[in-house]
Amino acid sequence: MDSKAILSLIDLALSADPRTLRMHLHKVAVQASHYDPVLSEKILARLTANGLRSAQPPKPIPVDSDSRLNLVKVESPVVMDDAPIYSEDILALLDQVVLERKSASKLMAEGLSPAKSLLFQGPPGVGKTMTARWLASRLGLPFLTLDLATVMSSFLGKTGNNIKAVIDHASSFPCVLLLDEFDAVAKRRDDDRELGELKRLVTVLLQAIDEWPESSVLIAATNHGELLDPAIWRRFDLEVSFDLPSEKMRAAYIKTYWPELIKHANDLAHFFGEVSYSDIDRSLKKAKKKSILSESKFITCITGVAETTPGKKFELKKKDVIRLAAEGMSQRAISVALEISRPTVKKIMDQYEECKEA
Ligand SMILES: Nc1ncnc2c1ncn2[C@@H]1O[C@H](COP(=O)(O)OP(=O)(O)OP(=O)(O)O)[C@@H](O)[C@H]1O
Ligand SMILES: [Mg+2]
Missing domain, CATH: 1.10.8 (Helicase, Ruva Protein; domain 3)
Structure with a gap:
């Protein structure tokens, strides 16, 4: 792009004439497709997403009755330049979800529903939240996040109403709603006095999943799938298990x-x-x-920096496990010496033996 073109774009941006600006940017994207197709795609993605601003939530965002703070975070439009990295299996699952959503009317005409409720589980930092955003960007829908760990920290009776308000809001227009830290509901089992309230909350969530409209996507993300009630698991159309890369x-x-x-x-x-x-x-x-x-x-x-990351520390411990085992130390003693669980020590040794045999 030459300097004249850059200056005229700046003039257009400052003159607040969005239609002409969009037309010019479209031209820039077409020109860029000859020398930098990736840049061209990124410009077009921004133009498309920006055109979806009309898909903003129609109603005011629900707020907490005491603090008046918004209960959900809203991102609209969602623009992501690079796709997250996935294994082939997960990519195929997600592509299937996008395909079903994009062909929803075709499916519904035959009495079938597109996937509308997904459960993401896996360790921290592997892309559960990022994937929910990515789906929203691919579907051109606003992205709403409700962090259950945060709402659960308040008085439980109020939590039920807050969650209900968010679910009602998100069901009222096409969007992707992420219920993040979903296991927070299952974790709060420490106080018997709260059990009744908690049951009510689980009922609210079950009902929400059952009654979720076809027009929106509900995603629940958790690090601890094992803590969830089987009744909750069964209700989701699809489970996606993310692993370490x-x-x-x-x-x-x-x-x-x-x-x-x-x-x-x-x-x-x-x-x-x-x-x-x-x-x-x-x-x-x-x-x-x-x-x-x-x-x-x-x-x-x-x-130097990488040696201090928690995952890397664990990786380094693997080498220690193998070294100590070679020195004749028992798995129990290794587990005590390195402060890692015995099943983990066993898993590392099994993997090591497999590698040696291969
Ligand atoms: N599949 C991926 N491809 C590319 N980058 C990724 C991927 N997954 C995670 N990341 C990187 O790690 C960061 C954290 O990812 P994300 O928040 O999606 O993890 P998470 O699985 O939701 O973790 P948590 O369980 O802690 O919420 C992202 O902002 C991104 O930089
Ligand atoms: Mg997350």
């Missing part, structure tokens, strides 16, 4: 999200070991800051 997926993540490290992506993916994307993200950001402040090379700062 494989080495290949870690390399793909670094190549996409950290293009300046593209040359080292395979080595780094191996070096980080079995950690989550957010562990890698945190380590790389820390290393990047260090490299800027100490004026040294990014790649040389990564090794």
Whole structure:
């Protein structure tokens, strides 16, 4: 793009004439498709998403009766430049959801419903929240988040009403609603006096899943699927289990999200070991800051920083387990010495034996 074109775009943006600006940006996207197709796609995605602003929630966002704070976070439109990295299985599941949603009228004409309630489970930092946003962006719908851990911290009687208000709101227009930290409901079992209220809350949630309209998507995300009531599990149309990324997926993540490290992506993916994307993200950001402040090379700062990430620490412990076992120490003694559970020690040794045999 030449400087004249840049200046005329700035003039248009400042003159607040959105229609002409959109037309010009469209032209820029078409021109860019010849020399930078990725940039062209990103411009077009922004134009499309921006055109969806009319899909803003029609009613006011529900608020907490005491604090008057919004009960849900709303993002509309959702623009994401890069797709999250997925295993083939999960990508196929998510593509199927998008296809069903986009062909909803076809399915409904035959008496079938598109997938409308999804349960995401898996360890922290592997993309549950990101995927819910990604689905909203692919479907061109506003993205609403209700953090159950936050609402659950208030007086339970009020929680039921708050959750109900959010669900009623989100059911009233097409959107994606994420119930984040879904296990928070299951976790609060500590006080018998609250049991009645809690049961009422679970009933509110079950009813919400059952009565959820076809026009919206309800996603519940949890780190602890095992804590959920089986009655809740059964109600979801689809469960998606996210895992820690494989080495290949870690390399793909670094190549996409950290293009300046593209040359080292395979080595780094191996070096980080079995950690989550957010562990890698945190380590790389820390290393990047260090490299800027100490004026040294990014790649040389990564090794030191990565050793301190929790996932990496665990990875390093794996080596210790194997070393101690080779020295003849029992699994019980290793578990005590390294402060990790016995089943974990066993799992590491089993994996190690399998690798040796292969
Ligand atoms: N599949 C992925 N592809 C690319 N980046 C990812 C992916 N998953 C996670 N990340 C990175 O990790 C960050 C945290 O991810 P996210 O919040 O989606 O994790 P989560 O599974 O919801 O974790 P939690 O259980 O802690 O809520 C993201 O902002 C992104 O930088
Ligand atoms: Mg999350």
